[in-house]
Amino acid sequence: MSLVPLRRLLPDGFTLALLAAVALATVLPCRGEATVWLDHVTDAAIMLLFFLHGAKLSRTAIVGGVTHWRLHLAVFASTFVLFPLLGFLLAPLSRALLTPPLALGMLFVCTLPSTVQSSIAFTSIAGGNVSAAVVSASLSSLIGIVLTPLLVELLLATHGGHAPGVEGVWQIVGLLLLPFAVGHLLRPWIGRWVDRHRPLLGFTDRGTILLVVYAAFGEAVVEGLWRATAPLALLATLGVSALLLALALLCTSTAGRLFGFARADRITLVFCGSKKSLASGVPMAKILFASQAGGLGALLLPLMIFHQLQLMVCAVLARRYAAQAPSGGSAESSAD
Numbered sequence: 001m002s003l004v005p006l007r008r009l010l011p012d013g014f015t016l017a018l019l020a021a022v023a024l025a026t027v028l029p030c031r032g033e034a035t036v037w038l039d040h041v042t043d044a045a046i047m048l049l050f051f052l053h054g055a056k057l058s059r060t061a062i063v064g065g066v067t068h069w070r071l072h073l074a075v076f077a078s079t080f081v082l083f084p085l086l087g088f089l090l091a092p093l094s095r096a097l098l099t100p101p102l103a104l105g106m107l108f109v110c111t112l113p114s115t116v117q118s119s120i121a122f123t124s125i126a127g128g129n130v131s132a133a134v135v136s137a138s139l140s141s142l143i144g145i146v147l148t149p150l151l152v153e154l155l156l157a158t159h160g161g162h163a164p165g166v167e168g169v170w171q172i173v174g175l176l177l178l179p180f181a182v183g184h185l186l187r188p189w190i191g192r193w194v195d196r197h198r199p200l201l202g203f204t205d206r207g208t209i210l211l212v213v214y215a216a217f218g219e220a221v222v223e224g225l226w227r228a229t230a231p232l233a234l235l236a237t238l239g240v241s242a243l244l245l246a247l248a249l250l251c252t253s254t255a256g257r258l259f260g261f262a263r264a265d266r267i268t269l270v271f272c273g274s275k276k277s278l279a280s281g282v283p284m285a286k287i288l289f290a291s292q293a294g295g296l297g298a299l300l301l302p303l304m305i306f307h308q309l310q311l312m313v314c315a316v317l318a319r320r321y322a323a324q325a326p327s328g329g330s331a332e333s334s335a336d
C-alpha cells in the first residue's frame with residue numbers, strides 16, 4: 001500500500017508553523033506597548049499582501065473567463081450563497097456544542113471567499129478546468145473583499161451577534177480593497193516583476209497570517225482563552241467543520257451534474273466552490289472583529305481547523321479524480 005495518501009493526511013509545514021505561532025503566543029504573548037507596534041506591523045503586512053495580490057491578477061485572465069460564466073456563477077453561488085445558508089442552518093448546532101466565540105467563528109468561515117492557489121492546484125491534480133479555476137478563484141477573492149463584510153453583518157444580525165458595522169466595512173476598503181486596486185492598476189509596470197518573484201507573494205501570504213495569528217492568540221491568551229475553551233469544544237468544532245465541508249462537497253458535486261457541466265468543469269466547481277481562504281480570512285477577521293469580546297484567537301480556531309480539514313479531504317478527492325482520469329498536477333499551497 002502506498003504511503004503517499006497517508007502522508008497527505010499529515011499536517012503540512014505551514015500548518016505546523018501555525019501551531020508553533022499559537023504555542024509561542026500561549027507561552028510568550030505580546031503585552032503592553034509592544035502590542036500597539038505589532039498591530040501597526042500586521043496592518044502594514046496586510047496592505048502589502050493585498051497590493052501584491054492585485055498586481056498578480058491578470059486582466060487577460062478575467063476577460064478570458066467570461067466564456068465560462070455559468071461555471072463562475074455556480075462557484076459564486078456556492079461560496080457566497082450556499083455556505084452562508086449552511087452556516088445559518090448549522091448555527092443552532094454550533095451554539096449548542098461550541099462556545100460563543102467558536103460558534104461566531106464558524107459563521108465567519110461561511111462568509112469567506114474561496115482559496116486561490118490551493119483551489120487551482122487541486123483542480124490541476126484532479127484533471128479539471130484549470131483556466132476556469134484561475135478566474136473563479138481570483139474573482140472570488142476579489143469579490144469577497146466587499147461581500148464578506150456584508151455577509152458578516154447579515155448573519156450576525158440574524159443570530160443576535162455584534163456585527164462590525166459600517167466602520168469595519170470602511171476598514172476593509174482601506175486596508176484590503178484600496179491596496180488591491182492600486183496593485184492591479186500598477187500591474188502594467190510591476191506585473192512582470194511580481195510574476196518573476198512568485199515566492200515573494202507566498203512568503204507574504206504566510207508571514208502575514210503567522211503575524212496575525214500570533215497577535216490574535218497572544219491577546220486571547222492574556223484574556224483567558226484556554227481557560228474558557230474546553231478540549232471537548234475543540235473536538236465539537238472539528239465535528240461541525242467536517243459536517244459543513246461534507247455538505248458543501250455533496251452540494252457542489254450534485255449541482256455540477258444537475259447543471260450538465262462537463263467533467264472538467266464539475267471538478268472545478270467542487271474544488272473552487274467548497275473551500276474557504278485562510279489567507280483572506282485571517283486579515284479580514286483582524287479588521288472586522290478587532291473589538292470582539294474574548295479576543296480574536298478563539299474566533300480564528302474554526303477557520304484554522306476548517307483550513308486543515310479541507311486540505312486533507314481535497315487531497316484525497318483530487319487523487320481519486322486523477323486515478324479515474326490521469327492528469328499531471330502540482331503540490332497545493334497550504335497558506336491559502
